[in-house]
Amino acid sequence: MHETRPAKITSPITTLNGGHLRTAPVALIVGAIGIGVAIMLSLGSEEGLKRFMFTYLTSFCFVLSISVGCLFFVTIMHLTRAGWSVTVRRVAELYAMCALGLGILFIPILATVISGSDMIYSWNQGGWTMHDLTTAEKAEFVNVANRPPLEQMKYQFLNQNFFTIRVIAYFLAWGGMAWFFLSNSLKQDKSGDKNLTSRMQAFSAPLMILFAVTVVFSSFDMEMSLSALWFSTMFPVYFFAGAFLSALCTILLTGLWLQKTGRVTDEITIDHYHDLGKLMQGFVIFWGYIAFSQFLLIWYANIPEETFWYNLRINQPGWMTLSILLLVGHLFIPFFLLMGRGLRRNRKMLAFSAIFILAMHWVDHYWLIMPQMNPEANLYTLTGMGIVIDLACMVGVIAVYIAMFCMIAGNRSLVPLKDPRLGEALNHEVH
Amino acid sequence: MAEENTNSSTDENSKLIGLVAQFDDPDSLVQACDQARQAGYTKTDAFSPFPVHGIDPALGIKRTILPFIVLGIAVGAVFIGLGMQWYTNGGSLGEFSTDESPVFPGYRFKISGKPYFSLPANIPVTFEVIVLSSAFATFFGMWFLNKLPMLSNPLHRISRFKRATNDKFFLMIEQADEQFDRGSTEAQLNQWGAVSIDECRRDLTDNNLPSWLRLFALMGAILLLLPPVAIFRAMGMTSRAPRLHVVPDMDWQDKSKTQTLSPIMMNDRYLFADERVMRAPVDGSVARGQLDADTELYEGIKSDYVPTVSMTTPQGSVRTGLGTQDEAEAAPPVEDVSMYVTEFPKEITVDEALVQRGQIRFNIYCAACHGYAANGDGLVNQRAIALAGIGKAQWTSAKSLHDATVSNAEKNPLGRIFETISKGRGTMGPYGAQIPTADRWAIVAYVKALQETGIKPVLAVSEEDKSGESEASDANATATTPEDKTRPTP
Secondary structure, three states: OOOOOOOOOOOOOOOOOOHHHHHHHHHHHHHHHHHHHHHHHHHOOOOOHHHHHHHHHHHHHHHHHHHHHHHHHHHHHHHOOOOOOHHHHHHHHHHHHHHHHHHHHOHHHHHHHHOOOOOOOOOHHHOOOOOOOOHHHHHHHHOOOOOOOHHHHHHOOOOHHHHHHHHHHHHHHHHHHHHHHHHHHHHHHHHOOHHHHHHHHHHHHHHHHHHHHHHHHHHHHHOHHHHOOOOOOOHHHHHHHHHHHHHHHHHHHHHHHHHHOOOOOOOOOHHHHHHHHHHHHHHHHHHHHHHHHHHHHHHHHOOHHHHHHHHHHHHOHHHHHHHHHHHHHHHHHHHHHOOOHHHHOOHHHHHHHHHHHHHHHHHHHHHHHHHHOOOOOOHHHHOOHHHHHHHHHHHHHHHHHHHHHHHHHOOOOOOOOOOOOHHHHHOOOOO | OHHHHHHOOOOOOEEEEEEEEEEOOHHHHHHHHHHHHHOOOOOEEEEOOOOOOOHHHHHOOOOOOHHHHHHHHHHHHHHHHHHHHHHHHHOOOHHHOOOOOOOOOOOOOOOOOOOOOOHHHHHHHHHHHHHHHHHHHHHHHHHHHOOOOOOOOHHHHOOHHHHHHOOOEEEEEEOOOOOOOHHHHHHHHHHOOOOEEEEEEEEOOOOOOOHHHHHHHHHHHHHHHHHHHHHHHHOOOOOOOOOOOOOHHHHOOOOOOOOOEOOOEEOOEEOOOOOEOOOOOOOOOOOOOOOOOOHHHHOOEOOOOOOOOOOOOHHHHHHOOOOOHHHHHOOOOOOOHHHEOOOOOOOOOOOHHHHHHHHHHHHHHHHHHHOOOOOOOOHHHHHHHHHHHOOOOOOOOOOOOOOHHHHOOOOOOHHHHHHHHHHOEOOEOOOOOOOOHHHHHHHHHHHHHHHHHOOOOHHHOOHHHHHHOOHHHHHHHHHHHHHHHHOOOO
C-alpha cells in the first residue's frame, strides 16, 4: 500500500505558464494607482508628503520583511540539509530575490536622507528633535553629567553618508545571497549536479552570519532609528521573528495559489503545508516571546532612555488599542488558529490563518513606525482619511511586490527539478 | 524455550494471550497489519526496531489524545502560576480591591517599585510553570496512556521476540479479540507472509510473595515509621539531655577559633602567656602596602609634631580614632590645632580634576547627611530629625559645613578636616576604611571649595542669585527650608 514516489516531477505545469505576462502589468497598474492615490490624499492632509512617506515606509518594511524571511528560509534549509522543504524552496528563493528589487523601492526613502531632509529620520542633518519625549524626559537626557550629548555619540553611526553606504550594502548583500541560491538552484534544474547542493550548503553557514549582521543593522537603520534616541538590542530579533513568520505565511499562500491555478499540483502535498503550519505556530509563539522580552526588560528597568518608546505606545489611548490588538491578534488568535493537527492539515484554515497573520504583521509594522511620525497625535487623529491613505499605499506596495515576484519567476520552474533530495520531499510524511 | 511454548498449546500453568508473527521487513509488516485490520481484527499490536511510516493507519490506531491532555494541563497551569503569585505576594486584587485576603495577607515584597501583583512581572514565572507542567503532562500522560510502568510482559517469554529491538518485525493478534481463533488466525498469519509464529503465554504459576516475607516487609515498614514519629514528637518539646553528637570529631576539632582562649595546654598552662589563640603582629611589622608612615598624607598631622600631652587624654583618644559618643557629651577638651597640616600634602596635586573628583565622592559619601551643598540638609539628617521630633530616634544633627566653626581655617585646618573624614568626630562615624586616602583629600579640597564659594542657606539668597543657579542646586535649596527650622543653634 505504501508506494514510494519516484523522484520525478509529475505536474503538467511547473511554471507560471505565461501567467506573469497577464498578472504583472495588472499588478503594476494597481500599484501605481494605489501609491498615486496615497500620495494625492496625503498631500491634502495636515502632514503633507510626510504622511505618505511614513505609510510608504510601513508597507515597504512589511514586504521587505517577507523577502528577508524567505532568504532566511532558503539559507536555513541549506544549512540544515533539509529534505522536506525542497518543493517549496523555489518559491522562497524567488521571494528572496525580490529583495534586490525592493532596493529600488527604497530609493524614495533614501532620497529624503540624501537630500538632507529630516522628514522621515529625525537624526538626519543633525536635526535631533527629541519630539517624542516629554519635558521631564528631556531633562533626564540633558542632565546626565560627564557624558557627551547622546545625539553626538549616536551621530557617529546615524549620519547621512554612513546610512547610505549601509543601506546600499544591505540590498547588495541580500540580492547577492538570493542570487547565489537561486542561480545555483536553476543551474541544477538543467544539470542535476549534486555538487551544487553541497556547494550551497557549504556557503550557507558564512552567508547565515552575513544575513544575521545585515538584518540586525538594517532593522536598526530602517525602523528603529525613527526614534533615534531609543535603545533596544532586542529590536532586531523582534524584526526577524515577524519577518520569518510572514515569510512562512507567504510561502504557504503562494503554494496554495499556485496549486489552485493548476500549477505544481503534485509536488506540494498536504504534508508540506502541515509542516509550514507547524513552523508558523512556532514562530507565532517566538514572536510573542520576543515582543514580551523586549517589553519586560524595559518595563522592569524603568529607565527613561528606554521607556519613552513604550510610553508613547501604551499611554496614548489610540496606540494602546493597537498594542492590545497586536497582543491578541498577533499572538493569541493565531496560536489557537494553528493548534491541532486537523487545523494544520486543512488548506482553507491554513490560508485563513496565513492571511490573518500577514494582516497582523502589517499592523505590527504600522505600530512600530507610525507613532514616530507625530508623537503628539494619537491613533485617532490618524484615522478617517488616514486609513484610506494607509490602505491605498499598502495595496499599491503589495501589488508592486507581486508584480516583482511574477517578473522574477517568469518562465522559471516553481519547483527544483533535479534536486538530489527531491524524492525525500515528494515522499515527505508528517505525523 | 520458544519451541516448547509453541508445541504445548494446553498448558496448565500458562494462558494463551495471543499469537505473535514475525516478519523480516517493514513493508511486509505494514501489509500484514493492513490485512489484519481488513480481516476485522481490532486487538492487534505491531513491534519494530524503528518507527515505521504508515503503521498507524494500517493498524487502525486512532490518534492519541495526549495533546489535549497537555493543553488542559497547560491552561490549568496558567491559573496555578498566576494564582500562586497573586496569593503569595499580592494577597489582594491590587487596584481592583483594597481587601486583603482573609487567609493569608501575602508577603508583600515591594520589588523595583512595582505593584504587588503586576502582570508583566508575573508572566515569566507563569510561562515557566506552563512549560514544566506541559512537560510533566506529556511524559506522565504518555506513561498513563501506555499503562506504564509494566514490570513484566509475557512477550518477553518468547526468545525470538528479543529481536524486535534489533532487526525483526512482529505483529501480535490478541486472544481477547472477537475474531481470534487459534487455528484460523495462525493460518491467516501464515497466508499474510509470517516467517514464523509464536504463542504468547502468560505464566499462571503463583507469583505471590511468601507469607513470611510479607510479614517481614510489614514489620519493616512499621519500623521505618518510628524515626519520623520520634522526630515529630521531639518537635516543640524542650529537653535537658545534652545534644547527640553523631560525628564527634567534626563537632570537636583540634583547631583554634579566632578571638578565643587557646585550647592548647602545656603543663597545665596555656601555650601562650596571654592565653589567647591569636598572636599580635611582631612590634614594628607592617603589612604589605600599609606603611602609612607619612603622617601628613595619611593622618593630616604635621610630620614634625611632637605630642605634648599623653596618649590617654581625650585629645589622644581622638588621635587614635577611638572617639566615642561619650566624648561628644564630655566637656570639649582643649584641642591643639597646631598639630594639623594647613597645606595639602605634596603628593596631592590640587587642580580642577581633584575638586571634581572630590565632588563625586562627596556626593556619594557625605551628601546623605550633610547635603549636596553641605548645608547640613541631607536626606538622612532630615529624616532622622523628623523621627527624633516624635521621639523615635536619638540624633545629633549633621553640621552645616558653612558654619563658622567648621569653615574657619584657623580652628579647622585642612588636616583636621581630613582627620574628621578619616576617623569621625563626635557622632559622625569614621570613613577612612571606605574612602581611599587620595579621595579623602579630594573631598577636603571640594569642602574647602564649597566653603570658599560660600553657598548660603536658600533663605539668604536673593532672587537674582537664585535665577542664576542651576537646576540641581534649586532642588537642594527647596529641601533646605524645613531643615533650617530644625537645625539646632550652634
